[in-house]
Amino acid sequence: DMRASGVDLADALIHGIQTAGSDVIDLEMCTTPMLYFSVPAKNADLGFMVTASHNPSQYNGCKICGKDAVPISYESGLSDVEKLMQNSAPTGALSGRRVTADITERYYSALLSKCHHNRIKPLTIAIDGGNGTIGRFIPQLFSRLPARLVPLYFTPDGTFPNHEANPLKKNNMVD
Numbered sequence: 001d002m003r004a005s006g007v008d009l010a011d012a013l014i015h016g017i018q019t020a021g022s023d024v025i026d027l028e029m030c031t032t033p034m035l036y037f038s039v040p041a042k043n044a045d046l047g048f049m050v051t052a053s054h055n056p057s058q059y060n061g062c063k064i065c066g067k068d069a070v071p072i073s074y075e076s077g078l079s080d081v082e083k084l085m086q087n088s089a090p091t092g093a094l095s096g097r098r099v100t101a102d103i104t105e106r107y108y109s110a111l112l113s114k115c116h117h118n119r120i121k122p123l124t125i126a127i128d129g130g131n132g133t134i135g136r137f138i139p140q141l142f143s144r145l146p147a148r149l150v151p152l153y154f155t156p157d158g159t160f161p162n163h164e165a166n167p168l169k170k171n172n173m174v175d
Helices: 006-019 032-041 074-086 104-113 138-142
Strands: 024-026 046-050 062-066 098-100 123-128 147-152
Touching (some): 032 062, 032 104
C-alpha cells in the first residue's frame, strides 16, 4: 500500500507470520488483482494485501484470501485465524523465511493471453490512477496494447493530493 502506514503494517504482518514459523513471499507494492493472481501461481496457502482500497488516507487494513485466492471473511475462516492467534504465543524468533518476488511480467502475460489484443483498434484512453498503486503498473501494461494512454495522477501517493481514490464519489470523477 502506498499510504504512509503501508510499509510499517506490511513489515509488522510479515514479522508476525515469520515469528509463527511460516514462510512469506513478499510481492512488495502491487495491486489486489496481482495478489489474487499470485496466490495460486505461487501455490501459496494464504494471501494478505495491506490496503484500504479506495478509502481516505487515514485508513488502512488488509484483505485476506485463502488457497486459490478465495477471499476470507470472518464467517469463512477469519474467526479461525483469530482463535489461533489468541491461543498461541509467538516465540520471538524468526523461523520463517522472507523472499521477495516480482510477479508483474507473469501477471501481464496472463492478462494479455486472455484477450485478443492484436485485434484491438487503436484507442486513446484516459485513466485516473487516483495516486494509487495502480499508477505504477498501468503504463507498463498499456505499452503492450495499441493504445495511447492519457495518465491522470499516476504517481503513487498515499496522501491523495488530487482527490480521494473513491470512484463512487462524483466529485472524484471530475478530472
